[in-house]
Amino acid sequence: MTERSLVTGANGQDGVYLVERLLAAGHQVHGMCHSADGARRLVEKFPTVIVHVAELENASRIRDLIDETEPTLVFNLAGNTSVARSWEEPAETADVLGVGPIRLLEASWKLSQRLGREVRMLQASSAEIFGDASEVPQTENTPRRPVTPYGAAKEFAHEMASVYRARGMYVSSAVLYNHESPRRPEAFVARKIAKAVARIALGQQETITLGNIDVHRDWGYAPDYVDAMIRIISQPESGDYIVATGVSHSVREFVAEAFAVAGVDDWEPRVIIDPGLYRPADPKRLVGDPSKLRSIGWRPSVTFDELVKIMVTAEIEKSTA
The missing domain is CATH 3.40.50.720 (NAD(P)-binding Rossmann-like Domain)
Incomplete structure (x- = not known):
């Protein structure tokens, strides 16, 4: 059937x-x-x-x-x-x-x-x-x-x-x-970072404004x-x-890796932290143990660094198309 x-x-x-x-x-x-x-x-x-x-x-x-x-x-x-x-x-x-x-x-x-x-x-x-x-x-x-x-x-x-x-x-x-993926809506932090970093690297904008970049996530x-x-x-x-992947990274690490992919070295001055973007409550460290899922044959095919590269590269290609 x-x-x-x-x-x-x-x-x-x-x-x-x-x-x-x-x-x-x-x-x-x-x-x-x-x-x-x-x-x-x-x-x-x-x-x-x-x-x-x-x-x-x-x-x-x-x-x-x-x-x-x-x-x-x-x-x-x-x-x-x-x-x-x-x-x-x-x-x-x-x-x-x-x-x-x-x-x-x-x-x-x-x-x-x-x-x-x-x-x-x-x-x-x-x-x-x-x-x-x-x-x-x-x-x-x-x-x-x-x-x-x-x-x-x-x-x-x-x-x-x-x-x-x-x-x-x-x-x-x-x-x-x-x-995440290049299909993620722009309101989400990973896509927001990828798009802004691409634009900064291409000289289309100067800075990116973010909230708490020291929370950790399993991406x-x-x-x-x-x-x-x-x-x-x-x-x-x-x-x-x-x-989950079983590995956590902070938003700060995501930002740093995104700028590295885009070829921008001195990135800290380009990131503005706005406490107004902090959530009323935000789990500090969410990282999952995928052992049960691995037992049925699943493995992630993309590492954290590769994920960031996929997203930033996609944004650069869109901005230069």
Whole structure:
């Protein structure tokens, strides 16, 4: 039977990479976008994708979408991925990222009961569920104590995935750490740095303004993390998986490496620190232990230095095209 995959958030960074992979594997792919404009852009990229406009806040629409498409696989990547924005819209964040996945879980569970077959779901969880983690690195069993609205919403969805798993549903949570690519929106710090550094190197701007550059993150390459999602949902049994490289770097290191790639030596005077950009709460050291994921054959294909080079080089090419 041909796999029929539903990808929510299909025109986001991860969604686009995932749709590419699933189409290449011969899946019939349904892509859910939250706007008609997003749906149009997705079809332009992938003419064979069947697109749907829906929002996770709309329970009846989500139920109808699951019933209409009758997927064998559901990848939930939908929702704003900006931790900073979650402080501006905490209630919306709770609904979309916390309650929204439950609407998908319930609709998928009911479809599986009606059809008498498994409907597998992968929930895109986040390292933010650990907050100021009690241990470094974090594992699948590390206590979860989020410190942001984004993390709290993701934690609720993560817990509810476990509840449905105990009920008998196949649902896995991929606990994603920071993962970047040239497709990352410009509001995110890694893409912001890469673009600004490229422009500085080309003489198109003078400085870059950033917040706290001494926080540490476990940075990976988005296509590698999409590969992890596919591996996870393909396992015989569902469960939670840390998706990380196991190595942390500070934002400061990212900045320094970006300037090095661009051939700019004296970079410190070009970076302006604005305390106004500091978040109300920001986990200081999130780094994951991917041992469980490695046990099913996954390895990152790109190192930290290579990731920074990919992103800065892409920005230089865009600026000089």
